[in-house]
Amino acid sequence: MRTVDEHLADILANVPVLPPLDLALLEAAGSVLAEPVTAPVSLPPFDNSAMDGYAVVSADVAKASEAEPAVLPVIGDIAAGDSGVTAIRPGLAARIMTGAPMPAGADAVIPVEWTDGGAATVRINRSAPPGHYIRRSGEDVRAGEIVAGPGTRLGAAQLGMLAAVGRARAVVRPKPRVVVLSTGSELREPGSELAPGQIWDSNSFMLTAAVIEAGGVGYRQTMVEDDPRKVLETLEDQLMRADALVTSGGVSMGVRDVVKEVLTGVGTVQFHKVRMRPGKPQGFGLLEGTPIFTLPGNPVSAYVSFQVFVRPALRAMQGLAPEPLPTVTAVLAEDLKSPAGLTHFLRATLAHNRGTHMQQSYTVTPAEGQGSHQLAALSSANALIVLPEDAVDVPAGSPVEVLRLPS
Ligand SMILES: Nc1nc2c(c(=O)[nH]1)N[C@H]1C(S)=C(S)[C@@H](COP(=O)(O)OP(=O)(O)OC[C@H]3O[C@@H](n4cnc5c(N)ncnc54)[C@H](O)[C@@H]3O)O[C@H]1N2
Numbered sequence: 304m305r306t307v308d309e310h311l312a313d314i315l316a317n318v319p320v321l322p323p324l325d326l327a328l329l330e331a332a333g334s335v336l337a338e339p340v341t342a343p344v345s346l347p348p349f350d351n352s353a354m355d356g357y358a359v360v361s362a363d364v365a366k367a368s369e370a371e372p373a374v375l376p377v378i379g380d381i382a383a384g385d386s387g388v389t390a391i392r393p394g395l396a397a398r399i400m401t402g403a404p405m406p407a408g409a410d411a412v413i414p415v416e417w418t419d420g421g422a423a424t425v426r427i428n429r430s431a432p433p434g435h436y437i438r439r440s441g442e443d444v445r446a447g448e449i450v451a452g453p454g455t456r457l458g459a460a461q462l463g464m465l466a467a468v469g470r471a472r473a474v475v476r477p478k479p480r481v482v483v484l485s486t487g488s489e490l491r492e493p494g495s496e497l498a499p500g501q502i503w504d505s506n507s508f509m510l511t512a513a514v515i516e517a518g519g520v521g522y523r524q525t526m527v528e529d530d531p532r533k534v535l536e537t538l539e540d541q542l543m544r545a546d547a548l549v550t551s552g553g554v555s556m557g558v559r560d561v562v563k564e565v566l567t568g569v570g571t572v573q574f575h576k577v578r579m580r581p582g583k584p585q586g587f588g589l590l591e592g593t594p595i596f597t598l599p600g601n602p603v604s605a606y607v608s609f610q611v612f613v614r615p616a617l618r619a620m621q622g623l624a625p626e627p628l629p630t631v632t633a634v635l636a637e638d639l640k641s642p643a644g645l646t647h648f649l650r651a652t653l654a655h656n657r658g659t660h661m662q663q664s665y666t667v668t669p670a671e672g673q674g675s676h677q678l679a680a681l682s683s684a685n686a687l688i689v690l691p692e693d694a695v696d697v698p699a700g701s702p703v704e705v706l707r708l709p710s
C-alpha cells in the first residue's frame with residue numbers, strides 16, 4: 304500500500320513534458336506558452352486620443368467656461384488609422400477621434416460633450432490640463448518588454464496580448480491528446496437497449512470531459528469487453544494518437560480484471576493499492592514512453608482518481624506546475640467518520656458565507672450517498688472534502704480541507 308502523495312510523486316517523476324510546437328495563434332488557444340514573447344514596439348505605438356473630441360493647446364482653453372467659452376477654428380479631422388502628419392499651432396483645434404494619432408503641437412483632448420461640436424469653429428466651455436485624455440506611447444507595454452513568459456496558459460486575454468504585439472504564431476506545449484477507454488463486458492453505449500446485467504458506459508464520457516476541463520484534448524474510444532487480447536490490441540492501436548491513455552475498470556481482484564492482467568509487466572506499468580477511499584486500486588506506467596493511467600471502474604473512484612492523479616500529470620506534461628484543484632478551508636456542517644489509515648475524499652456542497660468583513664468563510668456539507676457507485680451524489684456536488692489518514696471522528700464545526708471541483 305502507498306499513500307496518495309507517494310503515488311502522485313511516482314506519476315509526476317515519470318510523465319514526460321510534451322515537446323514544443325510552433326502554432327498559429329488560434330490553434331494555440333488553451334496551450335501553454337513555451338517561449339518568452341517580447342513586444343517589438345511599444346503599445347500604444349504613438350500618442351493618441353482617448354476620446355472623440357478636439358485636440359487643442361491646453362493654454363488656449365485655460366480660461367474656458369460656460370459663460371465665456373474658448374472659440375477656436377477647426378483645421379480638419381483626424382480619424383483612427385490616419386497616417387498623414389498633422390500639426391496644430393496655438394489658437395487652433397483639430398477634430399479628433401478615439402485612437403487617432405495626436406497632432407504635433409496639441410497637448411490635450413477636449414471631449415465633444417464639453418463643446419458645441421462645431422465643424423468649422425468649436426466653442427469649448429471647460430478647461431483641461433496638459434495631457435488631458437491623451438494615451439501615451441508605451442503606457443501599456445514598452446518596446447522590448449516580455450508580455451508573456453513560458454508557462455503562461457494562452458487564454459483569451461493572453462492571445463489578445465500576443466496579437467496586439469504583432470505575433471501571428473507562438474511556440475507552445477500543445478494540449479495533451481488523451482485517449483479514454485472503458486473496459487467491461489457489462490457496458491453498453493448510452494442510447495442502446497440494456498439486457499439484464501448490463502449498464503450504460505458512463506466513465507468514458509465523464510473522463511473525456513474531465514480531460515477537456517483539465518486543458519487536454521479528449522478522445523473517447525468505444526468501450527472494450529473484458530477480453531485480454533482486445534484490450535491490449537486497442538491500447539496498442541491508440542498509442543499512435545495519444546500523449547496519454549486513461550482506462551477505467553479491470554484493475555481490482557476479480558478473475559476478469561483484464562487491464563491488470565494484460566498490462567502487468569508491460570512497459571513500466573505497475574499496479575498498486577493506494578491508501579485512499581475511493582480509488583484504492585490504481586495502475587500507472589509508460590507504454591512505449593506514453594503514460595497510461597489505469598483507473599478503477601467504480602464511477603466515483605474513477606472521477607476522484609482523475610482529479611487527484613491525472614489532472615496534475617496533464618498539467619506537468621504541458622510545463623505547468625502540477626497544482627491540485629483549488630483548495631479552501633471550510634467549516635464542516637455535520638459530524639463525519641472516516642476510516643483510519645486512508646485519505647478520504649467525500650462528495651460535498653461548498654457554500655460561501657458572506658461575512659460582514661472582507662474575510663472569506665466557507666461551510667461544507669457532505670452529500671448523502673458516499674458509495675463509489677453513487678454518481679448522483681457526485682454530480683450534484685461542487686467539492687470534495689479531503690480527510691487525512693489520521694482523521695477518524697471529525698465533529699461538526701471542524702475546519703476541513705476542501706477541493707473545489709471544476710464547474
Ligand atoms: N475482492 C475485492 N474486490 C474489490 C476490491 C478489493 O480490494 N477486493 N476493490 C474494490 C474497489 S475499492 C474498487 S474501486 C473496484 C475496482 O474495480 P475494477 O477497477 O476492477 O472495476 P470493475 O470491476 O471493472 O468495475 C467496478 C464497478 O464499476 C462499474 N463500471 C466499470 N466501468 C464502468 C463504466 N465505464 N461506466 C459505468 N460503470 C462502470 C462496474 O460495472 C462495476 O460495478 O473493485 C472493488 N472490488
Ligand code: MOO
Nearest residue numbers: 581582583604675
Ligand atoms: O476504492 Mo474503490 O475505488 O472504493 O471504489
